[in-house]
Amino acid sequence: MYVKICGLRDPDTALRAVELGADAIGVVMSAGSPRDTPAPDAARITAALSDAAPEVDRVLVVRHTPAADAADLASRLGFTVLQLHGGHGAADVSTAQLRIPRVWRATSLASDPQLRAGEFSEERLLVDGTRPGSGEPWDFDAISPDALGRGWILAGGLTPENVAAAVAQTGCWGVDVSSGVESAPGVKDIDRIARFIRAARGAALSNESSSDA
Ligand SMILES: O=C(O)c1ccccc1N[C@@H]1O[C@H](COP(=O)(O)O)[C@@H](O)[C@H]1O
Numbered sequence: 001m002y003v004k005i006c007g008l009r010d011p012d013t014a015l016r017a018v019e020l021g022a023d024a025i026g027v028v029m030s031a032g033s034p035r036d037t038p039a040p041d042a043a044r045i046t047a048a049l050s051d052a053a054p055e056v057d058r059v060l061v062v063r064h065t066p067a068a069d070a071a072d073l074a075s076r077l078g079f080t081v082l083q084l085h086g087g088h089g090a091a092d093v094s095t096a097q098l099r100i101p102r103v104w105r106a107t108s109l110a111s112d113p114q115l116r117a118g119e120f121s122e123e124r125l126l127v128d129g130t131r132p133g134s135g136e137p138w139d140f141d142a143i144s145p146d147a148l149g150r151g152w153i154l155a156g157g158l159t160p161e162n163v164a165a166a167v168a169q170t171g172c173w174g175v176d177v178s179s180g181v182e183s184a185p186g187v188k189d190i191d192r193i194a195r196f197i198r199a200a201r202g203a204a205l206s207n208e209s210s211s212d213a
Helices: 011-019 037-050 067-076 090-097 113-117 163-170 190-212
Strands: 002-007 024-028 057-063 081-085 103-108 124-130 152-155 173-178 182-184
Touching: 002 057, 011 024, 011 037, 011 190, 024 037, 037 057, 057 067, 057 090, 067 090, 081 090, 081 124, 090 103, 152 163, 163 173, 163 190
Parallel strands: 002 024, 002 173, 024 057, 057 081, 081 103, 103 124, 124 152, 152 173
Antiparallel strands: none
């Protein structure tokens, strides 16, 4: 089970999340978000991760930013992955990939019913609710297990309390959380991060053992 912890704003907290087992750290650069991070701080986070944990994915999260601008920013600030929110399509992904090869596109079942067809061309598809970064849960029942076929990531309103059920229900390859591991908007809570990672991995192990049985 791949786990991304999103919305980190300082290197120490990012490194703590890695020690707890995060596979990816997300940094949000989106005006209006309580997690919006200035470029110099973002660069400090990517530098710390690159030194201490180069295997961990460093993900720039943007919303409504033109794909080419976002890709320039990601590559300039030392990110390894670009996560695009805000209605981007296949052409935007291709544009971004000219600057940064690893691009994830966020979408929702509400805006993209085609998802049920089970095909996507970017490295990862991130299936979210309709208000990214809001912490609002959505109807995970709308996804039939394994309908998306391969490495997709579930996001939107996940918490340490609901992630195990969401993983069991959807059969997702990975999970992504921002608000659900905070004590206040933009303030990460280490204990909630630890509990989230444990719960997600535990649910994935149970899924594996029940499919072996
Ligand atoms: O976290 C944010 O503030 C944010 C802002 C703009 C775009 C995306 C954002 N976060 C991403 O949103 C989803 C779900 O977040 P949450 O767990 O419901 O708060 C996730 O993909 C985050 O990476």
